[in-house]
Amino acid sequence: MDFIDFDSFGGNGASKDQNLPQPQPALSLPITSNIENLGKRISSFSLTRNLLKFDDSSNGENSHDNGNLMNETTVINKENEIAEKYAKLSMNLLKKDENTSHNNGITYNSDDERSAGVHNIKNSENQTRTTLSTRLSRVLNDSLSDSLIREIFTNLEDKFNDNDLAFEELIEPGFQGSVARKKLRGKIENELIKNQSLVLKEYQPIIRQLRIIEDRLNKVNTLNKITNEKINKNYKFSNEFNHQVNELNESKKLLSLKKNLLIAFKDQFTLNEYEEYVLTTGEINDEFFQTLRKAESINEKCSILLSIDNPQLGLKVMSKSNQIINKSLERIISFSNRTLNNLYSLSRSRLSTLHKCLRYLKNKLNYFSSIVNTFTEQRSKVLIDEFLNQVQGNLDNGSSISAPSGKSQRSSSISSDHSNSRPIFISAHDPIRFIGDLMAYVHSIVVNESETISSIFTLEVPESDEEVKEFKNIVDDIIDKILKALSRPIKTRIDQIIASQTRLSLLYSIYNLVELYALMFTKQLPNNSELLLTVKQLVYSSQDRFKTIISNRLATIKSSNSAKLDLNLDLQPPEWIVEFYSDILPIIDQMTTDTIFNLSKSDHQEFSTLIVNKPIEIFYEHIKENNLIEDKRDNIIIKLNFLDLTLSKIMPITLLNDKAIEVNEIINELVIELTQVQLDVLLNNCNLYDYYNIVQMICPITDDFFDVSIYEPIKENKLYNKEDIVKLNDIIQEFIPNALIDVQQSLMKLNSPMIVTDVITNSSLTFVKFYEKFNLINLEYLQQTFTWNSLELATLLGVEEEFFQQDRLDSLSPSV
């Protein structure tokens, strides 16, 4: 009964309440443990070995179980297990004990006795010693506390008290003592066994429960095994499944990527059916343009597709989107053309859509310009029709009602209400009114058309200032193109009137009118506008016509016989120049510009030459051709009369001041010429002409310097002699007293008294001056003088005052 060696079971049950104590480890004494040694010592006692084996196997099982159920156990369970283990051990031992006793009861008893006897006999001494030492060492080496030992001993002591065993017997070394001790031992062991069995009985239900648990555990284990197997099996399966799932996931990912790519492609590169519908047949509105922008963006993005290895896709997408875009474009163009062709039905919403179309087409210049061209052509046609209706009046009204022009009638009435007004009739009596009406009508057309085009082509909600500017330029361009159509008919009509006019005053009124309209149109039209240029051309036309009329008139005069015959011996200027200037000069007098017709300086010069110099030239030619006026003096006089008239006419006109100066100079030249002629007459009549020439040849008497000695060579002349001089004196005496009357009579036909005075005075003074100097020369070289001195001669010629003044001036001069 080895288990009794365990001190914990050696107690008297005091530790029943406590948890089962741990078996103490064996002492480190050089003795083997009881259980190990027990088998060695008692060879037949195989219990310990079985026990050990059981212990090992149970340990193994436990360890195995523990391995499996590690996670489920707790510290308390561990202790219970240990307790259970020892309980099992004890129980097994008990069972085996019982079995052994049952099976080998007789044998065992005999063997026990026999072996005991043998042992006792042979090894009594050694055994006692060994046993004692063993017991002592066990007790002494036991780690039991002193109090426990004391308690053990107290219990033992109680046994002594209870039993009749004498203490002395126990310690008796002899057989009796041995029996007593064995007896005691038997008692104790019996008690222990009882105690143990009691304890074990307490464990019975636990054991039962444990067994149940064991069954359950076994089941659990079995289940666990099955489960594990299943798990393993499933694991393999799931592994494959997972693999499959992974593969499917991969393919799903690829597919979803592909799908996303395709969706993105669809979004980026295709139009859906609705969008296609919107573009091809839907209404033109914001959505339409948004979709169109998308279609265009597809086209732009196609460059990406074209750059890939296979550009076929890009080409396909492009061709499709291009097709749709082109169709949309056609629709936009068609809408724009239709809207612009039917301005009478233009509504705000339609105008707004038109603006969107124009904004879109703005970047497609060729389409935009085609629309603009179509519109301008149509508007131009309408304007021309309307213009012709206005100008031709009721004559064309009948035909205009016919079907083809019905539409244009309606369209034209949008811009103005001219259909309501009476037409412009050309009146032979009042071309000014006709041109005025025509230009006023054109003025209305200009402003109406400008307003109409501006209202159509000016965006209501511009995106930027740039766009405003851009569309303003477009508007200007369209207005110019439309109005350009009117240029030719206007020019033709007015040119016709201008060309048919011969009256300068009417032409001047026409000029004023067109010039005023040119000024007024400048406010409405840009400077480079074709219509404005046409009106300016009309201004030039009227100027040219004015010039042409004058030129023609002068040409007519030049070749006119009556004009030539107009010249006669009364030496008066011809009538034509009077008429000519009475026509033209009042017109020029009205001009308030710096130059005639506001022409350039050179043109002004040319024009003034035409109206001043050209008549003079013609007149000179007429004189030249005329045989009547052969006398030089008459020739000069008639010219002077003509020029004097011209000067008197042009003098008051500021614009012709330059020409007045020029004419004055010509007059002065002629006056000098006439003075010379008059001097010659005086000299000839006095027979002094040759002497005058001789003196002049030696040294002109007009020079300020005079000295008689200079004229000494005169002596060499045969004519110069005393006799001739005396004769001359007689002639002078005879002629001079009547000379003044003769001179005045010869100049009677000269219209300007100032010129007459000038000529007489100057010629007489020159004569007197010569006479005076010639007299001095005669005195020097012939010692002969004339009867009259120079003052007397001057008095006789009526220039004494002038002579006196000149003489005084000469005396003041240092040279004389």
Next chain:
Amino acid sequence: MSQPQVDSISNGKSSQSISNSSSNNNTNNNSNNDKINILRKYKIVFLGDQSVGKTSLITRFMYDTFDETYAATIGIDFLSKTMYLDDNKTTIRLQLWDTAGQERFRSLIPSYIRDSHVAVICYDITNKKSFNNLDKWIKDVKLERGDDVIIVLVGNKSDLSNDKRQVTIEDVEKLHRSIGSKFYIETSTKANHNVKLLFKKIAQSLPEFEHQQNQQSQDASNNPETIDISIDNNPPVANTSCC
């Protein structure tokens, strides 16, 4: 006196014009205001002697400004303005033709009267001569347009009425009755008096507007006796301008 104008329009002499085609279809237009022709315009010509204030009247209306310095108009000036009428739905585009009062430009003016809808004949209430010359202007208008025009008499410079008035209200009323003008009014462009009212009344006198008014009144009461508002309108206009 305004009856002939109404008649002439209703007779459809200008049946080709958009104004009439649109007004004829007015019953349909109620459902579709959008269809009103946005290009419809009315031509108003301003006549009168030099320096009566034609240009300043237009400038006040257009820009609400008044320039003290006088600058004679050369030839014919043009300005246009869109007017919103009472209901803010009806818009009328007015083309204002400002003529020069100087004698030398006189010959141009009949050409502009010949296709105008309204002739605004101005005079200076402090200048009797300018009022006396109204006859000449009215004669020009009648010669060109006969009765097919709205004539409006405008006496400007009413701010000087206390000190320098030479033309009385009675004078102008007498003239108004004799010539059959649509209405007369005294304005002051300097003091900005009655200028807006003038243009409002002009707009209301236009045939299309009158037709619309007729149409509205017809729709409202279905009473044919209230059609001719032009006759009803005239006396109050005269009264307001007189006062």
